[in-house]
Amino acid sequence: MVQVDFKLIHNLIVIPLKINNKELSFILDSGSNKTILFNLSDNDTIGLKNIEKVELQGLGKGNSVEALLSQNNTIAIQNIQSENESIYIILRDFFDLSSKMGTTIHGIIGHDLIKNFILKINYSTKKIVFYKPETFVYKKCKKCEVFPMQIIRRKPFIKAKVQLDTIGNSLTDVNLLIDSGGSDALWLFVDSEKNIKTPKKFFIDILGEGLSGTIYGNRSRIPKFKVGSYEIYQPTVSFLDSLTTLNARIYKERNGSLGAGILRRFHVWIDYPNKKLTLKKNQNFSDKFNYNMSGLEVVYNGKQLVREQETKTYKDGYSQNIETNSTISFVTSFSYKFKPSFKIKSVVKNSPSDKAGLKGDDIIVSINGIPVHNFNLSKIVSKFQENDHKKIKLQIDRNGQKLNFEFRLKQKI
Numbered sequence: 001m002v003q004v005d006f007k008l009i010h011n012l013i014v015i016p017l018k019i020n021n022k023e024l025s026f027i028l029d030s031g032s033n034k035t036i037l038f039n040l041s042d043n044d045t046i047g048l049k050n051i052e053k054v055e056l057q058g059l060g061k062g063n064s065v066e067a068l069l070s071q072n073n074t075i076a077i078q079n080i081q082s083e084n085e086s087i088y089i090i091l092r093d094f095f096d097l098s099s100k101m102g103t104t105i106h107g108i109i110g111h112d113l114i115k116n117f118i119l120k121i122n123y124s125t126k127k128i129v130f131y132k133p134e135t136f137v138y139k140k141c142k143k144c145e146v147f148p149m150q151i152i153r154r155k156p157f158i159k160a161k162v163q164l165d166t167i168g169n170s171l172t173d174v175n176l177l178i179d180s181g182g183s184d185a186l187w188l189f190v191d192s193e194k195n196i197k198t199p200k201k202f203f204i205d206i207l208g209e210g211l212s213g214t215i216y217g218n219r220s221r222i223p224k225f226k227v228g229s230y231e232i233y234q235p236t237v238s239f240l241d242s243l244t245t246l247n248a249r250i251y252k253e254r255n256g257s258l259g260a261g262i263l264r265r266f267h268v269w270i271d272y273p274n275k276k277l278t279l280k281k282n283q284n285f286s287d288k289f290n291y292n293m294s295g296l297e298v299v300y301n302g303k304q305l306v307r308e309q310e311t312k313t314y315k316d317g318y319s320q321n322i323e324t325n326s327t328i329s330f331v332t333s334f335s336y337k338f339k340p341s342f343k344i345k346s347v348v349k350n351s352p353s354d355k356a357g358l359k360g361d362d363i364i365v366s367i368n369g370i371p372v373h374n375f376n377l378s379k380i381v382s383k384f385q386e387n388d389h390k391k392i393k394l395q396i397d398r399n400g401q402k403l404n405f406e407f408r409l410k411q412k413i
Helices: 097-101 352-356 376-383
Strands: 002-005 007-009 012-019 022-029 052-057 065-077 078-089 107-109 118-122 127-131 143-150 151-154 157-165 173-181 186-189 202-210 213-221 226-227 228-234 235-240 257-258 265-269 277-283 296-316 330-349 361-366 391-398 401-408
Touching: 097 296, 143 157, 157 213, 173 186, 202 235, 296 376, 330 352, 330 361, 352 401, 361 376
Parallel strands: 022 107, 173 257, 186 235
Antiparallel strands: 002 127, 007 012, 012 022, 012 065, 052 065, 065 078, 118 127, 118 265, 143 277, 151 157, 157 173, 157 226, 186 257, 202 213, 213 235, 226 228, 265 277, 296 330, 361 391, 391 401
């Protein structure tokens, strides 16, 4: 048994991982059948071996991308070590995950790390336990449910049901990729079943970056998602067209993905050797499904030097007079510290922020009067997921000029 602490950022699991004895940060992505490395700096020398050029294709509408395939590498997490592993190196960081997550991300890993283990993922305590299948014993758990898991092309799938607003109260069977590396709740592939259509109420949104370009989808809600006896109401769902998901539909029975937006509502056991998934509700189960209502995609923009005021307080303890004794004097000084900076990467057309006049590459100075360096990226995103009609005031730096903007969040689904 090996227990690993992880960071949870935008629903995604970030773990420390060693490749050829070099410690890096990876996203644990159960939906990935490859170990993909990107964002290497000059200081991240890991001694990759047996390199050859290859082409990789993924989600998105663009062409394949050039990559390097390195074989016979060592992957380790604590005292778990795997030899002779293949690693794909993307020559350009198409994902831009480090800026989107506010911390350095070197790559994604899935099947190569978890193929020989039973994983217990606790999203509440942010801990993963790796168990060897030959010594692991499932404890009796009345509140747990166990589901058969198919492994197709080294990826795990589970059968579930969805209620779609196009067909009343009936349920449609779906076969979903178990995708811990997808921050959304659900993706559904349009027309992969005759009932799977984009609902009438939706908006076009940027879902992320794939190897083959930006991934767009129609973001909406469905009345219900059901897996076993668990029923989840009003989840947000992204409906993807056939062109965007062309490469993902090689497995024709696939209808979409079960993402971390739902997985994080459970304690999760992923058992590759025995091909089963176990779920148990956790404290997040009844959380609302929120989404970004601003139309802004904000990313980390490095460090900036910030002047901070330091105030020290002194009490006059010499006077016998009670009123005088409570007199407080202030001594103020200033210090300079490096603090995080954030900028707008893109603005969704016709969104509230677009109509207010905000633009890509605007650097955010403050949000509702609070300096932006007091936030982390997750807190900024949560500000844009709050109440419908909530007023957002942004001060931004555009080419050295300070400008003020104001808009209200608008719920579309």
